[in-house]
Amino acid sequence: MNNRASSLTQRLNLVTQAPHAALDALVKSHAPFDSRESFARFVVAQYLFQAELQPLYNDPQLIALLPDLAERCRARQARQDLADLDMQAPAELPGAVQRPSMAEALGWIFVSEGSKLGAAFLIKRAAALGLSETFGARHLGEPAGGRAEGWKQFTRTLDGLILSAEEEAAAEHGAVAAFERFTVLLKQAYAMNAEQA
Numbered sequence: 610m611n612n613r614a615s616s617l618t619q620r621l622n623l624v625t626q627a628p629h630a631a632l633d634a635l636v637k638s639h640a641p642f643d644s645r646e647s648f649a650r651f652v653v654a655q656y657l658f659q660a661e662l663q664p665l666y667n668d669p670q671l672i673a674l675l676p677d678l679a680e681r682c683r684a685r686q687a688r689q690d691l692a693d694l695d696m697q698a699p700a701e702l703p704g705a706v707q708r709p710s711m712a713e714a715l716g717w718i719f720v721s722e723g724s725k726l727g728a729a730f731l732i733k734r735a736a737a738l739g740l741s742e743t744f745g746a747r748h749l750g751e752p753a754g755g756r757a758e759g760w761k762q763f764t765r766t767l768d769g770l771i772l773s774a775e776e777e778a779a780a781e782h783g784a785v786a787a788f789e790r791f792t793v794l795l796k797q798a799y800a801m802n803a804e805q806a
């Protein structure tokens with residue numbers, strides 16, 4: 610029996626399961642909901658990740674495939690969250706994704722968009738710190754039109770693309786690389802001293 614999942618997004622889900630579980634554990638190990646200080650470091654990582662992906666969210670070739678892509682980016686919200694939390698936006702770190710192929714870029718965007726699902730849980734916990742989608746946790750807020758609908762539309766579009774086997778492999782590679790990068794950014798955000806962060 611062929612045990613390859615049938616659609617691109619199913620395969621992306623499959624290859625990112627282990628990285629997602631590892632990242633989830635890493636996030637929890639830093640107890641981001643124990644204090645605003647800890648949460649602010651989590652936001653630093655989210656901001657850096659979104660800022661690095663801005664060129665992809667604004668790429669005309671990708672927008673041709675996903676017309677609402679630019680509005681999906683959360684760099685601005687994460688930056689505002691940092692300001693709410695009295696944090697300066699950190700400088701870029703070396704190692705951002707550079708000019709990925711179209712298929713690889715889709716893998717990166719898949720991870721960024723998928724993280725909006727987990728955000729539904731995270732924003733509830735942020736509420737205990739007095740934060741919300743209008744203050745400090747804007748980047749975790751529900752997207753216009755709803756989380757489930759936004760994700761459904763995004764995955765439907767991805768699954769409607771005709772990609773070669775090489776391109777599918779590149780998308781999978783991009784998704785795994787996105788988790789690796791977020792992991793680096795998160796570690797860095799928690800390693801920075803208070804003045805830098």
Ligand code: HEM
Nearest residue numbers: 622629632633636719720721723724726727728730731791
């Ligand atoms: C940078 C990327 C990501 C980060 C930092 C992230 C972080 C998290 C965290 C910390 C949780 C746990 C929430 C809780 O239990 O309180 C979670 C849950 C979740 N995440 Fe992610 N996630 C990312 C990407 C993704 C992707 C790509 C998907 C889907 C394709 C996804 C889907 C979910 C779902 C459905 C949950 C809900 C609980 C579960 O089923 O485990 N996330 N995420």
